[in-house]
Amino acid sequence: MGAARVVHEWALAEAIADYVFKSAPSAKRVRVTVRLGELQAVDEGILKFALREIMKSEGIACEVVLKREDCVLKCRRCGHEWLLKEVEFGEEVREAIHFVPEVVHSYLKCPKCGSRDFEVIKGRGVWVEEVSWE
């Protein structure tokens, strides 16, 4: 389990790196701020390490800022809002959600009305909040 997670973060780090290369094709010094939604449960340490390694191999000095975002869920049927923190998942389910966060709909229902038709209104996954360069 642990090993599987380590390598998945590399795929996401590559995506962020490609985003930076496309935004700032000739920059040698960049700063990237990434928002990490609680639902996908990305390992911050590994993501940061992977991103720095990829950037270094391209000769770019990169400052990485990671921001955690709590996951908030809202039922579309009854309007109830709740936090992912209030939910208990087994290891297998957490792993599945780590790969494809939307499969949370396969394993979770609204605690008020039992509907699976809820929305992840905050804290889904990985988002580049800002790349800045000179």
Next chain:
Amino acid sequence: MGVMVSQGDPRLAVIGRRLARVARVVPVMSSKGGVGKTLLSCLLALALSERGARVGLLDLDVTNPTAHVVLGADLSKFPEEDRGVVPPLIGGVKFMSVAYYSGENPLPLRGWEIDNVVREVLAVTIWGDLDFLVIDTPPGIGDEVLDVLSYFPKHEPLVVATPSPLTVASVRRLLKLLTEAVKGELIRVVENMARDDSDIIADLAKKFHVGFLGKVRFDEGVDRAVGDIDALRRSRMYKDVSMIAEKLL
């Protein structure tokens, strides 16, 4: 020069890299449901692979995946990883599906969530070198189909139609949409569940100046072979699909 900033979804930036060594992308589509897209996608992938091509199969019917049922794929463990998700080999085909993660549970999703799943899967799946990536899509002209047309830099749609007036009415809309964006010679139509020698689908293809790859006959035995690749390979439907594979190669 001052400071410049940019913000957005990193997954879209990496999709091109993930597909860089995929030579041909063949989304199997039909605006009409139940015409055999899934069965045809699976058999086509198997037939291409049997002819020596390196083949991937992606089930993009996100809320209703069934290709794993046709192939008898084992959902009990997650795919291996190597800096991304490596699709397991099934019958010689690299097979990827959201079903590895959702299992046989319901997966009700709104449109933007489906788009999110497609982006996620395309961003983390490591296909490696492929001659063909066959994609099974849901019926209609909805999120998955639009995502395929938008996110895959090049694609050769394979449109499935059955010889019925309702299918023709439906598929005409899809062909109209496709021919607006894709060159006619890259679009191909297959007639499935053919029972007689009607030319209704061949004529439809002609009218839109797209390719017609032939007919796959109705095979009453094929449902019994579902879930068993060896049995599928012995079916009459597989023989017909193999002829289509030959024409695609």
